[in-house]
Amino acid sequence: MLLSVVQLSQASPASPALSPFALVMKTSAARAFAFAALATPSLALQLKPSTGGQQYVDNKFIVELESGSSLSSRSADTDIHARFLADLERRLPSNAYKVQQTYSSDIFNGATVGINNVNDLKKIAAASGVKSVHPVRILEAPQVVTHSTAGVDKVHAAGNKGQGIKIGIIDTGVDYTHPALGGGFGPGFKVAGGYDFVGDNYNAAGSPAVPDPDPLDQCAGHGTHVAGIIGANPANEYNVTGVAYKASLRAYRVFGCTGGTEDSIVMAALLRAYSDGNDVINLSLGGINGWTSDPLSVVASRIAAKGRVVAVAAGNEGEFGAFYGSTPAAGKDVIAVASVDNIGLGPLFTITTTIPGVGPIPYRWGTDFKPIDGANVKLPVYATSRDSSITDDACNPLPANTPNLAGYATLVRRGSCAFETKALNVAAAGGKYVIVYNNDGEFITPDFGSYQYGVLIRDSDGLVLLDAFLKGTSFTVSFPNTGTVSIANSQTGGLASSFSSVGPSFDMYFKPAIAAPGGGILSTWPTTKGSYAILDGTSMATPHLAGISALILKAKGRGVAKNMRTILQTTSALIPQTLANNSLPQSLAKSGSGLANAFAAFSYRTTVSPGELLLNDTAHWVKQHTIKIVNTSKKKRTYTLKHVPAGTMMPFQSGSIQPVPGPVPLVNAPARVKLSSTRVTIAAGKSVSVKVTINPPAGVEAARVPIISGHIQVATAGETLRVSYLGAAQDLRKIQVTDNTPDVLGVATPVVADPTGNVQTGPRDYTFVNGDNPTVYFRDVFGSARIAFDLVKEDFQLPQQPKKRAGNTADEDWLVGAVGAMKPAHKSIQPGTYAKVPILGHIAEFRYFRRHNNGNDLYSGFGVANVYANGTAIAPGRYRLLGRFLKVGGEPTIQAWYESWISPVIGVVAP
Known part of the structure; x- marks a missing residue:
């Protein structure tokens, strides 16, 4: 039996939640990340929880059970679930656990189990038929085209619109009442089936799931946008046409109106979509990880290996650099989809100005597709800065000498902070209408939050307005909202979107696999929220690719599904790094093989x-x-x-x-x-x-x-x-894993911090009463398949280890298993068995860990209690912690392939 679990000691309530992983909807929202405010006096760093906020669900686990085919012929005839549940009843009282989800499929056989006490985990792991155990992770909620780009229009002209192909959408649900999405639900409608796994009020942070058969969503919107990209009927008011608009859709709702969900629920939706016979499954969601071996990636990959096309968003974390991939996009057989910016911008409403010779200025506004309410205004412009190179324009309250802005349209440089922050600072100075002029780059959809009077214009147009303001030219602007325009995207059209995440995976798989249009995509939106919206993200590229896959299945037959990734990759178009004539082709770690070309895949012989x-x-x-x-x-x-x-x-x-x-x-x-x-x-x-x-x-x-x-x-x-x-x-194997420099946090990590957040530099005693316990913090600059923290003696010294395999130990083959899981940690706590290093006991462990970034995920931490991970009390005494970080590609049984850290002395004393 194999166990893949982060083993945590009982942390104090003030301790930060562990954040080795997260999954989010892959819509790119224009935003500024909040950097942790870290004081950096000499070795007196005040550590606080990282702003990454990526968490496990407390005491809830996905349990994979053996399947009949993997057991003896006698056991194969036994109801594996019944044996497991019966054994749980023998091992635990009925009020100690709850089976919250069951899975019975040739893809994955198992259950989700909640327990009251984490120390009971070892009893679950030892139950009959258990193959592996994984912690349930929280998936964060979303922040909220022209088909010629990918050759779809030519395939449509040949009569292929995806007829007869079934596409499953695992997302926030769909507003199927939308006329462009068929106006109804069930057999005979475009959205022919599906399931709501959660209900409107569900939130992984607390509100329980209330499943029902109706996946209607009129509050979140993300899934409705995805559904429109795949299947919107043409001839609507904005001529939004789905890539495979005659395909049959099924919606699987895994998010409530707000908040996050759990990967165990997404897994259930995947298995349901598979059993419902969908030919293509779209997952416009994912989480930072970069490894192929997490349960969700493995299940998605298994489904793809069965002959279903599984398209998954590659991620929207391009700002954080390479080796920053997502899961389940990391699945070996899934198609991880990157984003390219649309070649056109629009439809856009316009600002008119009285500056001589200056025509209407197109603008983009918030997610909901409606112009700002300003048809009758005529206002002069006031610029909050005379310097167009400023990076923090209106990021702080405006100066006291700023005029009352009630009578102006206020011009602000985009810079680095959030759009909503700028708008609220202008509003605090009396302003209402806010015109943000873009940085020199892609024309994104701005996120003004709840602010209703903010717009974004192009860099070049903003400089025209700023120049006129600086010259003292008398002019006004207005927002007539009398029609829309479309313009060519001459800056980034056809290039990899800046937000699109960069691979490859840590185990050097080809991620992302391919790209599709995802930047500046107009599609359907809940009828309660405006009916149409323009969004950016690999969330938008993924349904585009899913729709193209449906067209190819229609043309070539379902038998090509296993080869779909190869078909699309080999017929894709090159993506340059820039639009310059002498540009290098973009790295495939950013753009995958290139831009999907539906017509080439359809027509090549x-x-x-x-x-x-x-x-x-x-x-x-x-x-x-x-x-x-x-x-x-x-x-x-x-x-x-x-x-x-x-x-x-x-x-x-x-x-x-x-x-x-x-x-x-x-x-x-x-x-x-x-x-x-x-x-x-x-x-x-x-x-x-x-x-x-x-x-x-x-x-x-x-x-x-x-x-x-x-x-x-x-x-x-x-x-x-x-x-x-x-x-x-x-x-x-030569790449450093831990950040042992002061470059980002002001101190080398790992570190032990006392209850006040000060870094421990010498021996310190802890009573483990009323929050008096240590916390370990670490920051990684590269991934690690195994991070282990163990308790050792006060006088511990790390022994030299040869770089050769040292014979079998109870801990040696932890990487083996159907989902790349590990053996039970409680079997490896014996002194001296782990790579012959003399440990006293196991404290915490992380598997297939991401790297941290320099923005919203600076570091991770966990509280240390006076018990080992298996619940055994630690005797009073003086100890150290040994942290070990396996290098990528290193042999897990060889100590030399680990970076090791030894903590200051930690005293366990009576209160």
Whole structure:
């Protein structure tokens, strides 16, 4: 039996919640992150909970049970669930636990169990048929096109609109009363089925789920937007046309109107969507993790391996740099979808001005698709700053000499803080109408929160207004709202969206896999909230890709589902880093193979495989590969092959262990590629294989962990296909995991902090009464598959460990298992059994841990109690904590592949 659990000692109520993981809806909201205010006197850091807020549900666990096929023939005929439940009844009193969800599927067999006392976990783990146990995680709630971009219009023109294909949407539910979404629910309607797993009032933070069969959502909106991208009927007032608008939709609601949900509920929705026979499953949600082995990623991947297309948002954390992927997008067989910005902006309402020669100025406003109420106003403009390079314009209360802004439209530079913050500061000075002019970059959807009179205009238009203001020109602006305009996105159209997350996974899988339009997408919105909205996010790119998949299934048959990722990757279009003529191609760690091209996937009569060449890191480099080219046309064809390198990404700062925030720089340092043939002729219906040898580039700064990527291009008349590759030109075992510098927090980590938040620098006694207990804080700059904290003697010294396998121990094969889970921690607490290091007992453990960022997830922490993780009391005495962090790619049984930390002396004393 395998156990994958974060083992926590009983922390005081004031201790921060552990935050090794989180899942969120993948809509990008324009926002400013709150940086923790950390005082940094010498070794007197006042530590407070990180603002990341990514949590487990207290004392609730997903239990995977053995399936009949994996047991003996006698056991295979037994009801596994009944045996498990009967054994639980023998082990625990009925009031000590509650089975809250059951799963019975060829994909996943198990249950979600809540317990009152975490020390009872070992009894659950030991129950009959238990295969693995995982903590339930909270999934955070969402913050709230032109089809020519991806060739969808040409597929529609051929008569293919996805007829007969079933698409499941796991999201916030759908407002199926929307006319463009069919106006009803059930057989015969566009939204033909589904299920509400939670109800309106559900919130993972406290309000219980109240399931019902009706997935109607008229309060959140995210799922309605996703549904419109996939299936909105054309001929509506804004001509929003779904990618596969004749497909049949099913909605699975996993979020209430507000707040978060649990991954156990999303898992139930995945299994339901699978059993309902959906051909395509869309998950516009995810969480920071970057590993392929969490339960949700594994279940999604298993479903994909069964021949269903599973499209998952890659994430909206591009600002935090590389190796910052999401799950369940990390699933090995799912399609992780990145976002590109739309080539058009609109429909947009406009501002008119009396400045001579200046035409209407288009603006974007909040999520709800309605203009601000200002049709009859004519106001002069007041700029809160005369400096267009300012980064904190109106981020703080305006100066005392600011005039009463009631009679102005106030012009503010976008800068770095939240739109709502700016608007409220203007309102505090008497203002009402706020015109924010953008930074030099993509024209995003602003988030003014509850403020109703804020708009965003382009950088160039804002500079025109600022120039006129500075010159003292007499002019006014108004908001006529008499019609809409659409304009070309000349700055970022067709480029990877800045918010789109950057991979690859820590275990060097190709994430994201592909890109689709996700920046500036107009789609349906609840009828109670305005009916239409423009949103940005990989949440919007994912249904676009799901819809394209439906079109291909309609054209080629359901049998191609297992090959869908390869079909779409090899027919995708190159994405440049910039719009400059000499731009490097974007790194595939940012954009995946390229922009999905529905018409190419639909019409090409050549296939190439595989879609991805996984090179790994230099310690595990795979340089030899074979590409198979199949001519499916009815005539002989000649193909030319060549290497098309992408820019090499440099994820880490030179001379530093700190990751580079986005956008991550690219350099022109291509891999060295050799092809066995550069020209082949293939008869109709035949195939040819070409060998490819790929070596890392020479002369790159390995310490910056260069991510090399690119394509092997295969072209014939009218068709250009590409096989993508990706790898790291560095041994990932050499990458520092823990942040042992003062660069971000002002102190090296890990640290022990006393109840006041001061870093402990010498011996200290704790009574463990009334909050008098220590807290451990740590910050990681790279991922780790295992982080363990153990109690050791006061005079402990870490023994030298050989870099060779040391024979079996009770803790040795923890990475083995159907979901990459680990053996029960309570079996590895025996002194000296873990890599022969003499520990006294186990305190806490994290599995498949993300890296922290420099914004909303600075560090993690956990409170230490006077008991071991298995509930056994720690005897009074003086001890230290031993923290060990497994390096990526390191052998988990070898101590030398761990970074180790030893704490100051911690005294356990009687109160």
